[in-house]
Amino acid sequence: MPRKVIVTCAVTGGAALGKNAQYVPITPAQIAGECIAAAKAGAARFFAQQAPSYQRAATWWVISAKQEETRQRRLATLIEDSERGRRLRQYTLEPKA
Numbered sequence: 001m002p003r004k005v006i007v008t009c010a011v012t013g014g015a016a017l018g019k020n021a022q023y024v025p026i027t028p029a030q031i032a033g034e035c036i037a038a039a040k041a042g043a044a045r046f047f048a049q050q051a052p053s054y055q056r057a058a059t060w061w062v063i064s065a066k067q068e069e070t071r072q073r074r075l076a077t078l079i080e081d082s083e084r085g086r087r088l089r090q091y092t093l094e095p096k097a
Contacts (some may be wrong), residue, residue: 043082050087057091 047055058078065071081088 039083043079046082046085058088
């Protein structure tokens with residue numbers, strides 16, 4: 001059973017000083033963008049921890065779509081599920097009732 005991990009980050013750069021201060025998000029849009037990037041980093045970590053067979057199947061599910069809109073929608077679903085620490089529904093075994 002995978003161990004759950006909580007990752008936190010200070011996207012407002014609480015103590016950024018000197019030359020690093022230029023990278024601190026200031027506007028609400030910048031802060032929101034950094035929060036989204038941090039969440040996606042967590043999604044990437046979850047995805048990387050999955051079995052290679054799942055990674056291949058999930059990747060194929062995304063890239064095998066014929067239309068660009070479908071690929072984008074599938075990618076968004078994969079990222080969202082990974083952010084939440086769960087596999088795609090179609091690649092998850094459901095317990096029998």
